[in-house]
Amino acid sequence: MSLTRDEVKNVADLARLDLTDDEQAAMTRQLGSILDYVAQLQRLDVAGVEPMAHALEVKNVFREDEPAPSLPVAEALANAPDHRTTPKGEHFYAVPAVQETDDDKASAEK
Amino acid sequence: MPPGVDLTGRGAADLAASLSAGDVSAEALTDQFLQVIRRREPQVRAFLHVDEADALTQARAVDAKRQRGEPLGPLAGLPVAVKDVLCTKGQPTTCGSKILKSYRPPYDAHVIERLRAADAVLIGKTNMDEFAMGSSTENSAYQVTHNPWNLERIPGGSSGGSAAAVAACEAPLALGSDTGGSIRQPAALCGVVGLKPSYGRVSRFGLVAYASSLDQVGPFAHTVADAALLLEAIAGHDRRDSTSVDRAVPAYTTTVEVPVRPLTIGVAREYFTEGLDPEIEKAVREALKVYEGLGAKVREISLPHSPYAVATYYLVATAEASSNLARYDGVHFGRRSAVRGNLIEMYKRSRGEGFGAEVKRRIMLGTYALSSGYKDAFYLRALKVRRLIRDDFDKAFAECDVVMGPTTPTAAFKIGEKADDPLAMYLSDVYTIGANLAGLAGVSVPCGFTASGLPIGLQILAAPLEEEKLLRIARMYERATDWHTRRPTLAT
16 A cells, blocks of 8 residues: 555644654655555454454543642643743743744744 | 672572571662673663662662561562653653653652552663664664673563663563563563563553553563562552552462463464474474473464454554654653744654654554544554454463463564564564453563574463463473573673
8 A cells, every 4th residue: 555745744744743854755665565564454354343442341430529639730840841930820831822923934934 | 698699690589588588688789780780781771770879778778677677568679670661750751762851750650659669679760662662672762772692682672671681680670561562572582581461450550651552561570480579569450540450469479389280271373374483483382392291281272363463553552652642742741842933833843853763653653544534444443353353362261271372483683683674573573462452461481592592482371360370370381491590691
């Protein structure tokens, strides 16, 4: 089963992965051969077979909704690449602008 | 015991007896293992992080407890190496990835809490394929680990660091994780015992997720009895993992010495087909004869869907991985790209720069298999075949106590040999993957060496939650043979 370069680019977008040109080329080739290999599953008759997502028959596990100690905010934020605390003492993860401005577009193109 | 006697080649149960008899202190023992690490790491490179001072502090705390006459845990004073995929509070936990280079977990994994409660000495974090994706440990972003039996060869993977650390006598015990064979395969290639518990037997809380329906934490050791000791300490229910099984943990260390009689062993004909190295086949057939000599009945069985296990695994595991690894977004933890851009660009660059080739490949495959228009043909079909694979095992266990065969099709291959051929690498897990898909318990025990001196592993599989029987049966072989007593010769 062959995969086109455009399909690879599309999947990389879905997966939020920046791939270099070389990586795209290698991925196109390698994913193609892996898909050829997994195509053997098409030979099996699976009519009427219940899909098995899990080795255990998993059920929802419930517990009482009781307050319990949780991770302190400072510890939860300690591994963040960027975080801010407002003068009011509110804590945030900091990220680049979510809505694109013309400035962002210009800098992204650089 | 006179001071200066080297204890590092001994098994954990043996060492525990010396510690409790007062023949050696935890501090002295830990110091001996640290010396081996210092001496051998330049060649083996099994560890990513060793904090000597911290290890000695833990050991001294155990000695102090013992002196005060306080009750001690079952692993008191025993050094344990830990795969770097398990969260250790405040200490590096990189998963072999650049993206987690500076990550310091704010909590301990459940199994780490258990080790501490058992008074073990956590001696260091071991190398692994990035995010446990690989079969050779070559996919680590940090270093290549060398097989202690032949330094030009891989130790297997993804828990290659843990297997090599035990084989090289750098630690008597280690923890790894097994998603498609990542404990049993390196155990076989490094000549040690490696056990994958049944799905749900050990809590996955704090185990960094690769494929959540397949991942399990398990022990490496020199002997089956030692593996039982470590499993007993880490197994059991944990409310923080909703798939953790709420059932009492048997006293594995007590029952392990009791042989299983009568014993029926199933041998799947599909495990002895093309691709299996004749030297491996010979060693495994001889191991079966040993069991026959012990009174076991060996019966040929069929696992007709086992040839489809690798294909099924690479769709199920990658689909789950593509979802699990979405969390590495450069926001909550881990590395963020220094390149400026909008939010989406930041995600893509952080992930593109932070992940290695194999991780990218698996995220891509999983994303593709789950994408609109392909999900039914790939992912859903794989889940159906997974059911057929499980049904095969259910039938086998209705007539056999265990299923035995080779752990790997070949002995350890050369470093670099399969680096450019992902599919060839995947096929080295052909015999181990079924147990993960079906949720079985499995162990690899040393069963011989190739003519060139590379270890060979015998794989024994048991029905879900049958660890007790599995260990007893494995121990029967160990008592009848001496492969587990061999240690590699290293220059230092």
